[in-house]
Amino acid sequence: MIGLFGGTFDPIHHGHLRPALEVLTALRLRELRFVPLKHAVHRPQPQADATARVAMLRAALRAQPGFALDTRELERAGPSRTYDTLRAVRAEIGGDEPLGLLIGGDAFNGFLDWHRPRDILDLTHLIVMQRPGVALPRDTALRALLDTRRAEQPAALNQAPAGRIWLQAVTQLAISATAIRQCIARGESVRFLLPDAVFAIIEEQALYRGSVIRDAHAAPSA
Numbered sequence: 001m002i003g004l005f006g007g008t009f010d011p012i013h014h015g016h017l018r019p020a021l022e023v024l025t026a027l028r029l030r031e032l033r034f035v036p037l038k039h040a041v042h043r044p045q046p047q048a049d050a051t052a053r054v055a056m057l058r059a060a061l062r063a064q065p066g067f068a069l070d071t072r073e074l075e076r077a078g079p080s081r082t083y084d085t086l087r088a089v090r091a092e093i094g095g096d097e098p099l100g101l102l103i104g105g106d107a108f109n110g111f112l113d114w115h116r117p118r119d120i121l122d123l124t125h126l127i128v129m130q131r132p133g134v135a136l137p138r139d140t141a142l143r144a145l146l147d148t149r150r151a152e153q154p155a156a157l158n159q160a161p162a163g164r165i166w167l168q169a170v171t172q173l174a175i176s177a178t179a180i181r182q183c184i185a186r187g188e189s190v191r192f193l194l195p196d197a198v199f200a201i202i203e204e205q206a207l208y209r210g211s212v213i214r215d216a217h218a219a220p221s222a
């Protein structure tokens with residue numbers, strides 16, 4: 001199975017990397033591709049430009065076998081839609097290989113508001129990264145979807161190329177890119193919140209220093 005992990009990665013940090021490694025290991029993924037988005041659909045645009053975000057991702061992913069970078073959304077015009085990305089990946093790998101889309105538990109709660117969610121499940125499994133023991137979604141439609149699609153064992157994900165939902169317990173690290181940008185804007189160090197190689201790029205390129213102190217989750221753009 002190949003995994004896909006999309007995000008702004010503005011910047012990539014240990015809160016992304018550790019859960020991603022746990023999924024890679026637990027599900028024995030052949031490869032886990034990090035897919036940085038260009039234009040966000042549901043949130044403010046990234047502050048660092050694509051070149052800087054890619055440089056930080058390359059630096060962070062280099063050390064881990066199985067981690068890979070997929071820049072297709074940066075090369076495509078227009079907003080980054082997961083559905084379009086999955087269709088493109090499917091066209092490349094064919095219809096038979098299982099594909100798993102990694103999303104955080106919070107992101108899963110809003111999954112039915114995404115562009116063509118049910119078509120997304122025709123293209124991929126969903127791997128929901130959850131805090132152990134965390135409550136399942138309350139939304140009735142999402143609960144119904146989970147009831148019909150939930151895989152009880154990871155092996156079920158290898159028995160079909162797409163269509164199942166797997167809840168993966170991962171170590172929760174309360175690190176967010178928003179908090180990292182705010183720290184830098186206040187002149188504080190972000191060392192140990194992200195890999196040293198990423199920290200070095202932020203320092204060298206003086207990234208996020210002039211960033212406005214704002215919360216990416218507080219003001220959705222569209």
Ligand code: ATP
Nearest residue numbers: 006007008009015103104107173175176177178216
């Ligand atoms: P921002 O604070 O700018 O919103 P972020 O740190 O949440 O950024 P994104 O790049 O937008 O990072 O997130 C990509 C994916 O990583 C999302 O699915 C998100 O749920 C997940 N994610 C981000 N931070 C964590 C974390 N600390 N633990 C687990 N998953 C995370």
